[in-house]
Amino acid sequence: MVKILTSIILAAWICAIALLAIQNAAPISLYFFNFQSIQIPLGIMLAFSVAAGMVGTAIVLPLFRPAPVRPSLRDREDFE
Numbered sequence: 001m002v003k004i005l006t007s008i009i010l011a012a013w014i015c016a017i018a019l020l021a022i023q024n025a026a027p028i029s030l031y032f033f034n035f036q037s038i039q040i041p042l043g044i045m046l047a048f049s050v051a052a053g054m055v056g057t058a059i060v061l062p063l064f065r066p067a068p069v070r071p072s073l074r075d076r077e078d079f080e
Contacts, residue, residue: 017046 021043
């Protein structure tokens, strides 16, 4: 079920980016502090942003999961 939901969300993002890319073909520049990027279409900029967000989330998410709880030796049934 999780794989299907992930595929549906990813497909929706790809369709939305494709639709925006077709409608907004004018090149844009991204300004960050004092830096300016090269001029590229909005759809490509959105695709790069979504990809960077997915990769960043995939890297950061495992760092914030709690450690698995291992049963102590006393709690095991075969200890008696």
